[in-house]
Amino acid sequence: MRRLLEPALRDAVASLHPWGGDMAAFSLGWTEADGTPAGERGGKALRPALAVLCAEAVGGAPEQAVPGALAVELVHAFSLVHDDIIDHDEQRRHRDSVWKAFGVGPAVLTGDALLALAISRLAETGNGPAMARLSAALVELVNGQTEDMAFEDRPWTGRAAVTLDEYCAMAARKTGALLGCAAAVGVTLGGGTAAQADQVYQVGLDLGVAFQIADDLLGIWGDPNVTGKPVHSDLRRGKKTLPVLAALAAGGPAAGDLTDLLVSGATGSTDDEPARRAARLVEQAGGRAFAVELADRRVATAMAALDACLPSATTLRALCLTLVNRTR
Template structure:
């Protein structure tokens, strides 16, 4: 299945807007159960208000995961509202994970605003993240199949995040280097698990629990593609669009696929003289303890010269193709779901 020239533009389009209109009232109702201070921090995290509590016209996320849950319910013949408990749960878990990720990564910006920990402090941000997680679990107490997949996603998310952090202490090349296979396993857990839970919960709550397992697999494959594209945007994205500065991952030694692919000795690109020369120079730069601004920019350029950007995008499309084959087989009428998923890789252009 060729996905290379399909579905550009903002992820989801009309489907995302339609699902957002159903999601937001349910999400606000869930958050209203928190302590007022926790609710204020949750509102900041979810893009409803600024750090002082003032309302924002726009600023929330893409709501990709809840949209997938509701589209999956529709694809098995249920109204999208049937998947709302799962949609709210996965969005709350996603928000929880971003709060903690920003603390771990020391990222000060999120969606063009201060990250929660920067606005309120680390301790309050941790507590707010924990509150969001607790609310998420509460959404699915009466839906055992959906809860099973959310629990599985939480285990994989934490494992994937742990692997991602551990990779930073391993070398770029030589003994102990991070392999592309290890990266793929990490991304399937860190990013794919929650996408898998969204899809599995959607079909389960929609009345087709027998499709939950293949849709879980679909989401994990989609998550690998999504994470690779995030890696690409972290190196070459527009901060005005992404809401985060570029090159932070490279500065910290975070093992992203474009860089791993550029350095991989088994890559066919490594045999080409210009690519091989770029990979060697890149390896030498990354061996430094710290890179200045010019060196970081040079390293990002060398990743392109060594073929890492092209190889990473190819891998994203490969995992997306696998995900789409499952959608076509299990949910053949789910055109909006397919369009949404296809748009995720094209956002890197």
């Protein structure tokens, strides 16, 4: 994957203004903030792998999918840089986030530059259907991020509380659209039909919901040494994650105690004890088990759909399972 993708990625970043290129290189994990080469080599390139495997699954050569693989990786990088600004996240992959290292203004521009590169490199192929897939996914992604931000102002309980269906719709947009796009663009560039592209897009949407739930589980019970995020960070900032929403929806004494704790705002204190107690209550109320089960169900749906449309794509199938099995 790296052998295919990295030359294209380096060539794209080299077309930026040198300073913008330096910030982009940092955001991709290639360098430290001072410009020295980084020890590890960036993200897991799951989305590009999805694009390439989908191209192969419809009989295309891996090389055909590269502009799409490049574009989805750059869109993913763009979304992380801007997300960290929006969420005030100071850490990403055990390092300073881009805004923390370079300032908010430069980070806004870095995200814009990554997005501009994504679009221009795919546009250069002249493949209209692939471009339409990418741009539609981009609108979905931004709408999903907006919905996620809007959730923050919603109450924990009552008629205006965020429902589990609303959560899943948000996650499908915010996380699923780009996974679906990676798959659909791979199919398109690999010479597959529009119907096949639609089918794998739907697979990506379901995987995205499962992926987002897995992320939520990691945000509460994940090892900070592995996740690279502070422990209980989602609980401490009062994010409306699925395990919490499911726990509150379950009712019962633990859900009642959890509501009181969340409404009190104590989980937002510098002391970790209230957040730790909230995590225990989410588990007691059944929120953790429900989240795992919901994610499993989405994966099963996705896998059944994948088996139906691309039955012999065993590597692709394995990748999809890896995607969402980060919590087990």
